[in-house]
Amino acid sequence: GAGVSQSPSNKVTEKGKDVELRCDPISGHTALYWYRQRLGQGLEFLIYFQGNSAPDKSGLPSDRFSAERTGESVSTLTIQRTQQEDSAVYLCASRLPRHRGRSVEQFFGPGTRLTVL
Amino acid sequence: GIQVEQSPPDLILQEGANSTLRCNFSDSVNNLQWFHQNPWGQLINLFYIPSGTKQNGRLSATTVATERYSLLYISSSQTTDSGVYFCAVPLMEYGNKLVFGAGTILRVKS
Structure with missing residues (x-):
């Protein structure tokens, strides 16, 4: 089945701009x-x-960061008024719900590389 | 909070050599994950190993939870093994969010 997907893979933005990163988890996670x-x-x-x-x-790390998730599907991470120190790779992971005896192993997406100029 | 320490921080191997990477953690854990981050940044799950020993091809891992450490063995290393190896432990009381070690950078030379 499909793994965790993220978009965009790369994002270059100017200091002060807002960015939105997307994550699609594994179905059922x-x-x-x-x-x-x-x-x-x-x-x-x-x-x-x-x-x-x-x-x-x-x-x-600050109130410039926020995230939303609709139900058990897509999540978006929003960074407002980006700063140079926000430059990083942002990774998303998902896992099955906890249940007695079940693994809580996390699986990662490929990440979004954010560069703030 | 829990501390996760990995050693060595850097390792250079000749192709075909064997190596052991270590992960120490400061408190009791219920499970542990090992990852390989390839040169493109993708985190690849290697082992989910709360205790005992598991093997997958040339890789194996052992976790001794009572002594608070885990070991990752790489045998007959290949250049494709290069990258960063992370161990991570989940905090059960905090939704199993992972606490990562700083990683071991492995370079395998041909």
Whole structure:
């Protein structure tokens, strides 16, 4: 089956502009995560969605960052008034809902490389 | 919060050599994932390994949860093994969000 998909693959924008990144999770995966990877570093958690529950936004670095998810499908990550320090690869992951004995393995999309000039 | 440390940070191998990568974590975990990030940035799932040993071709992994570490073995390395290897542990009480180590950069030379 299809994996996690993200678009665009690359985005170059000017400082101060808004950008919107999209993630399509694997079908049936109710949990969806956004992570950020700065150059040469590991991944850092941004936000987590699980079904219709309130999202965990504890990793969002500032109020310029927001994300939405409609039901158990597509999610969009929006960065307003982009800054140069927002330049990074933004990765999305999804997994099956938690259930006794079930794996909570996460699967990642190819990422969106954001460059803020 | 939990700390995840990987070693070595960098590794250069001659093609055909074997290697062991290590992941230490500071608190009890219920599972652990190993990933390979290829030169194009794609994260590829290698192992989902809460405990014990698993093997997949030339790769194998062992997690000893009671001693808070996991090992990734690469045998008969190939140039296509180059990239960054990450381990990550999920925080169950926080929706299983993953905490990543800083990674091991592997370069396999032909």
